[in-house]
Amino acid sequence: MIRILLVDDQHLVRMGLRMLCESAPDLEVVGEAADGRDVQRLVTELQPDVVLMDLRMPGVDGITATRRIMQARPASRVVALTTFGDDDHLYPALAAGAFGFLVKDSPPEELLAAIRKAAAGEQPFSQAVLGRLVDQAVRARSPQEAAVPAHEVPELTGREREVLAMVGAGLSNGEIADRLHLGVTTVKTHVASLMRKTGCPNRIRLAVLAVQTGVTPQ
Structure with missing residues (x-):
């Protein structure tokens, strides 16, 4: 059974993710958080295999929360949930230790497959995200390293x-x-x-x- 922690400030989003995950016999949602404040404690207590992490949240955002998870339990796999307005968050999330990236409007079967890939040690990412992530990576590097x-x-x-x-x-x-x-x-x-x-x-x-x-x- 793959243990999942949901982190998103929108209750309806968390509810939808929970319903989707619990429709699969091999997935179990073991906890939820509305922002990143309690994530480090929840990861230590619940020991999830995969954390679905919203990047934009009030208070402690997804990037800070991801960094804290890596400090508390490096074996956790954080899959960042992004939108097309999250470009400025992609490379910092990768640097913080995000294990995969998926756009929020991905088809349900793609999200479930991404969770399973992450749990199996493969890093899932949407092709829609890759080009934007590359751009962020290039801009984060020096001009000499950019290409x-x-x-x-x-x-x-x-x-x-x-x-x-x-x-x-x-x-x-x-x-x-x-x-x-x-x-x-x-x-x-x-x-x-x-x-x-x-x-x-x-x-x-x-x-x-x-x-x-x-x-x-x-």
Whole structure:
């Protein structure tokens, strides 16, 4: 059973998320919070597997709350729920430790799939968010670092470039495995190698790198 904590200042949004999550037999909502003030305590007490986190909230916002969660329980996976007005919050949320990003108007099946991916250790993010996240990442870096030509991505094999391109396109490990006719374990090994070689600490940073460097699926 996947344990979920909902954090959103809108009661109706939390109610809708609860109803959706509890419609799935493998998901359980173990708690709710209307802002980030009590999140650190709730995460410690309830030990959720996945936290669905609104980024814009009064009082303690989602970015601060995410940072506190990472301090209290680094194993928690925070999936940030964003809107198209949240651009200024995306990169700071990533820097704070957000594990995935999903737009609030995503189809229900996409949200449920994202929760399961996060619980399984795969970082979910909507393609709609990726371009905006890349822009935020570029603006957050120095002008010298803002663009990395594709040929300067260090020492990648042809297969690793293929995997990097598909990570950048938003594909999961299972989807990449299907496309390349590989085992999921083999794909995970390639992703781990990519993180080590590029210095990217997580899958979303890899996706940002793929888009920045123009590494795209063939």
